Each structure stands twice: as C-alpha cells, then as structure tokens.
Amino acid sequence: MEIFANLNETIVNILGPLGPMILLGTVGLIMVVVTVAMMLSQPEDPMEKLKRSVQNPNAEKTPEKRLRQGERNEQLQKFASFLEPKDVAELSKKQLQLRQAGYQSKDAVRFFHFAQFALGILGLILAFVYLNLLGGGEGFSTQKMMIYTIIPGAIGYYIPTYWVTRRVEIRKEEITRGFPDSLDMMLVCVEAGQSLDQCIVRVARELHASYPALAQEFDVVAYEMKAGKDKTTVLNDMGERCGVQDVSSFVTVLIQSATFGTSIAEALRVYAGEMRDKRVMRAEEAANKLPTKMTLATMMLTVPPLLIILVGPSVHGITQLGNMGVN
Secondary structure, eight states, X not given: XXXXXXXXXXXXXXXXXXXXXXXXXXXXXXXXXXXXXXHHSSOOOHHHHHHHHHHOTTTTTOGGGOOGGGOOOHHHHTTHHHHSOSSHHXXXXXXXXXXXXXXXXXXXXXXXXXXXXXXXXXXHHHHHIIXXXXXXXXXXXXXXXXXXXXXXHHHHHHHXXXXXXXXXXXXXXXXXXXXXXXXXXXXXXXXXXXXXXXHHHHHHHHHTTTOHHHHHHHHHHHHHHHTTOOHXXXXXXXXXXXXXXXXXXXXXXXXXXXHHTOOHXXXXXXXXXXXXXXXXXXXXXXXXXXXXXXXXXXXXXXXXXXXXXXXXXXXXHHHHHHHHHHO
16 A cells, blocks of 8 residues: 555645646547557458358459448448447438438448547547646636536537537528429420429439439439339338438429329429428518527617617716716
C-alpha cells in the first residue's frame, strides 16, 4: 500500500491533482487505438476469401470487373457485426431512413455508425486535451470535469443523426415541390405516345437540373424496370423511399390504373390537376402564415424604439427636475 501511495503522490506532483485521472484516460485511449489498429490489420478469413473466389473466379485477376453487388468497403466489412444493428427490423428502418436522405450505398448504415463512433471519440479526445492538457479545466471539480468531457462526446455522437434527419426533411421538401412539374411532363410524354417506362426516363433526364432528388428517384425506377423487376414492386418501393404522401398516392393511382385497365393518360391528367391545386393551396397557406410570423419580429424591432422616442424625453426631464430639487 505504501508503494501505491508513493506512486500516487508522484503522479499528483507531476500532473497535478487530476493526475491519476489523466493517466488512466491516456492509458485507456492508447488501448482503444491499439485495439482498433489490431482489428484493422488482422488477416482476412480464409473461408471468406475462398467463398469470394468461388462466387467470382475472375475477381483476383480483374478487380475492376467485379459485379456492383460485391463492391463493398472491405475495411468496414471487418466491423460489420459492430457497425450494423443485429435486429433486422432496426437495420431495415435505418437503411430506409438513409435512402430517404439520399444515401443509396450498401455501406450507408456502416458509414453512419462509424461516423457516430468516430465523432464521439473525437469529441471526448478534444475535451480531454482542452480541459487537462491545455489548462481549460483549472479549478473544476471532478464531477464538473467529467460532465464537460462527456458533453462534447455526446454532441459528436448525435451530429450524424441530426444531419441525416435534416437531409430527409430537405429532400422530402424538394420532392414535394418538384412533383407537380414531373406529373405535367409525364402527362405530355404519355399523350405524345411514349410508354410509361420511356416517359419516366425522359422526365428523370429533364428534372436533373431543377430537382435532382426527384430525378434520382425516377432514375432508380427506370433502372429497376430495365432490370426486369416487377413494375408494381418498383413503384411501391419508390413510394416508400420518397416518404412523401403525394408520391405514395401517385403510385397507388398508377397501380390501380394498370390493374383495372384504365387509361394512364386520363389518370395522370386528373392527378396532375389535383397536384397543381394542392401546390397553390400550400403557397396560400405559407402566405397566410407570414403575417403571424412577422408579428413578433415587428413588435421587437418597432415597439422598443418607439417607446424610447416617446417616453425618453419625459423620463430625462423628470430626472433633471429631481436632481434640481435635491440640489
């Protein structure tokens, strides 16, 4: 026990009162870095290598000719069990959210969880360095030091979640704005004699400059139809990926039109008219909300200066009279 007491006293004399905590944190950080480095440098599983060579014999000779389905980040593949949820429902939900945000890669879920882990660790490291090594935490108690160290790590961990949520909202808004225009263009293409597949390709090409998110969704639909996927499944997948009620209703209209054999052009004409009316209603709603939103700003920027101009001279005169009375 005397040896530990002497060691603790030496550490406190060198690093200060928080020396033991600094030393333990440094050792823990070094262990984490070493563990990650060892996991990255571990050799590939021979069974996985054999399985890949059997599935694609030319993969080792011509890596540039690998199928698109096999193009996944091999470094992240080693951490698949750590970076992907075990629950299939939770994994599917996260994949859908990332696709709605515009991230269509197969490794999107892994990159998302890796970003959470990396930013959380980075926040902890920066807070630890600032508070302990740069002297930013002088005079803080141990509890306060821990709180100020954990908060940046928690912020870094939740930054990817906020970013993805914000991206989903922006992308849905862009799809909602551009959808009526896409219906008008699709109606023109169908009435010109083009099939549904051809008009989807044409609309996707025309929308790339103005509404890239919606054009990307139409591109995915066109590619899946060209690949031979069932049209009903493709349209339902589009409605689920977009997450917009207007698109889901449009998908239902197309499926019902194909099921009952009615004219697609007539269905598009009616639905396009409804979407135009709905867009006008949204614009009117936003315009009606504007006066209410401006009321608070107008009061804060107008009333205080007005009170100063009207009441200020009177207050100044009363103050001067009070000073004269005292004298």
